[in-house]
Amino acid sequence: MSDTNRAADASTSDSNATGNAFRHALGHFATGITVISAVDAQSKPYGATVSSFSSLSLDPPLIQWSLTTKSYSYPIFSQAKYFAVNILASDQEAVSRIFCKPIDRFSQVESSVGLEGLPLVAGCLGWIECSLERQIEAGDHTIFVGRVMRTRVADKSPLVHWRGCYHPLEVDPIC
Numbered sequence: 001m002s003d004t005n006r007a008a009d010a011s012t013s014d015s016n017a018t019g020n021a022f023r024h025a026l027g028h029f030a031t032g033i034t035v036i037s038a039v040d041a042q043s044k045p046y047g048a049t050v051s052s053f054s055s056l057s058l059d060p061p062l063i064q065w066s067l068t069t070k071s072y073s074y075p076i077f078s079q080a081k082y083f084a085v086n087i088l089a090s091d092q093e094a095v096s097r098i099f100c101k102p103i104d105r106f107s108q109v110e111s112s113v114g115l116e117g118l119p120l121v122a123g124c125l126g127w128i129e130c131s132l133e134r135q136i137e138a139g140d141h142t143i144f145v146g147r148v149m150r151t152r153v154a155d156k157s158p159l160v161h162w163r164g165c166y167h168p169l170e171v172d173p174i175c
């Protein structure tokens with residue numbers, strides 16, 4: 001049996017890259033969770049829960065994330081010159097849920113103001129403040145590339161998302 005078939009045998013769903021099977025497969029990749037934040041032209045803060053964040057380049061320092069163009073917040077992020085990556089800590093599951101809801105999200109959390117007026121969610125394990133470097137259309141999402149202006153971290157454990165569930169990561173590391 002080929003390795004490809006062995007992998008298929010171990011799966012629990014059909015392997016076509018369509019609809020639910022595709023989403024199901026993507027959910028098997030464990031990620032951290034972020035809230036990406038920005039302000040609109042009136043300085044009103046916006047944010048959305050995003051797990052597509054990743055590092056991109058060390059020199060220059062670049063990061064990336066992607067947002068569905070169907071998002072209510074899409075017009076805000078597509079116009080924003082700056083955005084912040086708020087990396088959620090293990091005790092911030094509620095924050096992740098708030099930043100998916102159709103409400104005034106920043107009225108539900110404590111926050112501070114960062115560089116260029118960026119709204120920063122309190123209690124996170126890290127903050128990465130960026131200027132927008134580039135937007136790239138990709139299917140039904142847009143990739144946002146940010147040039148890092150400032151990073152700050154706290155000594156906390158992360159909130160992890162895996163197979164559709166939240167997992168506060170509280171294990172001893174293997175380094």
Ligand SMILES: Cc1cc2nc3c(=O)[nH]c(=O)nc-3n(C[C@H](O)[C@H](O)[C@H](O)COP(=O)(O)O)c2cc1C
Binds near residue numbers: 048068070
């Ligand atoms: C754990 C988690 C990760 C998510 N990651 C993304 C993402 O990377 N990109 C995206 O477009 N939406 C992502 N979403 C969905 C958005 O948070 C959600 O569609 C958005 O906040 C909906 O609100 P809006 O349309 O008012 O912006 C994620 C949701 C959850 C719960």
